[in-house]
Amino acid sequence: MGPWGYIGLAYGLAAITLVGYGWSLGMRIRKRRARLDREASGRVGVVK
Amino acid sequence: MDRLGVTLGLGAGALVVAGLWMGLVQAPPDAVQGEVQRIMYLHVPSILTAYLAFTVVLVSSIGYLVRGTRGWDRLAHASAEVGVVFTAITLFTGAIWGKPTWGVWWTWDARLTGTAVLFMVYLGYLMLRSVVEDQDRAGRYAAVVGILGFFDMIFTHMAVEWFRTLHQPSSLQRGTIDTALKLPLNVNLLAFVVLYAYFLARRLRLAALDEAVEARDLGE
Numbered sequence: 001m002g003p004w005g006y007i008g009l010a011y012g013l014a015a016i017t018l019v020g021y022g023w024s025l026g027m028r029i030r031k032r033r034a035r036l037d038r039e040a041s042g043r044v045g046v047v048k
Numbered sequence: 049m050d051r052l053g054v055t056l057g058l059g060a061g062a063l064v065v066a067g068l069w070m071g072l073v074q075a076p077p078d079a080v081q082g083e084v085q086r087i088m089y090l091h092v093p094s095i096l097t098a099y100l101a102f103t104v105v106l107v108s109s110i111g112y113l114v115r116g117t118r119g120w121d122r123l124a125h126a127s128a129e130v131g132v133v134f135t136a137i138t139l140f141t142g143a144i145w146g147k148p149t150w151g152v153w154w155t156w157d158a159r160l161t162g163t164a165v166l167f168m169v170y171l172g173y174l175m176l177r178s179v180v181e182d183q184d185r186a187g188r189y190a191a192v193v194g195i196l197g198f199f200d201m202i203f204t205h206m207a208v209e210w211f212r213t214l215h216q217p218s219s220l221q222r223g224t225i226d227t228a229l230k231l232p233l234n235v236n237l238l239a240f241v242v243l244y245a246y247f248l249a250r251r252l253r254l255a256a257l258d259e260a261v262e263a264r265d266l267g268e
Contacts, residue, residue, distance in 0.1 A: 003083040003148060007072070010087045010144040014094070014137050018243070021133045025250045032257035039264060 053253070056246035063239035067093075070232035078229070087145040089232055092220070093240040094137040095163070099201060101131030101244060102170065106198040109191035118259070121187040124194055126251035128173050130244055135167045150214060159215035162204030169197040183262075 001009075049057070071089030078085035104127040111120035142160065143153045154160065173193045180186035208217045219225040225233070 001148075006084050006144050006148050007086050010090055010141045011068075011072075013140055013144075014090050017133060017137055021130075021247065022250075025247065025254060029250065029254050029257060032254065032261055036257065036260055036264070 049250075050253070053246065053249050056242060056249055060239060060243040060246045063235065063242055067232065067236035067239040070235050075232040076228055081149055084145065084148045085229075087141055088229075089236045091138060091141040091145055092233060093237040094134045094141065096237055097240040097244045098131045098134040098138060098166075099205070100241065101127045101134060101248075102166075102194075102198055102201050104248075105131065105170075105173075105194040109194035112187055113191050116184075118183075118187075121183075121191070122252060122255040122259075124187075124191065125174075125177060126248055126255055128170050128190075128194060129251055130247045132167065132170045132174065133247070134240070134244065135163065135170065139163060139167060155214055157213040157215055158207035158211040159204065159213050162200065162207050166197065166200050166204050169193065169200055173197065 067089065071086055075086065075089070077083045105124045108120045108124035108127065111117075112124060142163070146155070147153050173190055176193060177186050177190050180189060205218075207213060208215055220230075220233070
């Protein structure tokens with residue numbers, strides 16, 4: 001592998017790691033929000 | 049996303065693009081290593097950002113042990129998780145850089161071994177938090193690991209001065225780096241620090257939502 005092959009591998013893996021972590025944080029936040037919203041709307045239904 | 053998150057995210061994105069351009073296009077190749085030295089613009093900022101993250105873990109762990117407030121614990125937990133991500137980047141970019149320059153992907157030299165141990169310590173920190181159910185107890189145990197891990201970080205950083213290592217000493221610290229390479233390095237470092245702040249803000253948001261879910265579960 002030439003120097004740009006190693007550079008591409010390093011930058012590519014770093015990009016996958018950072019984007020992957022950011023995506024995972026976003027998904028976890030979205031799931032918690034959806035759960036809280038679902039439970040909140042369920043409660044409104046009970047009160048009615 | 050709140051205003052702080054958006055600002056940090058946009059700032060990090062812009063700085064990463066600038067850092068990529070400076071590191072991959074604008075900076076000249078190294079006189080000895082040639083083009084492959086450009087991996088430095090990822091490798092060095094990622095470990096320095098991990099050091100910052102683990103210093104935040106140290107301060108907030110002490111804060112939690114002294115004050116006992118959940119805010120300190122949340123900050124330590126969030127910073128440890130982000131620090132592990134940056135340490136992982138340091139490890140694999142180092143291995144990829146090592147192959148063309150040293151001829152090996154990995155060697156058990158003090159700096160490399162110390163960094164691998166550092167990664168394991170904070171991975172253990174995260175695992176400990178997930179296996180202990182009582183949040184206060186998990187926070188106290190993790191705080192102790194977070195404080196001890198900081199000493200491994202100091203050892204790892206100083207290993208190149210204390211031992212004969214294949215890994216070179218810090219060019220930044222010794223002031224032996226050329227300005228043409230130092231400027232792109234500093235821009236990439238700033239990009240990683242802002243990215244760390246963005247991830248930390250998002251991770252703290254997640255922790256706050258987790259607590260809201262927990263409080264609701266307990267209330268029912």
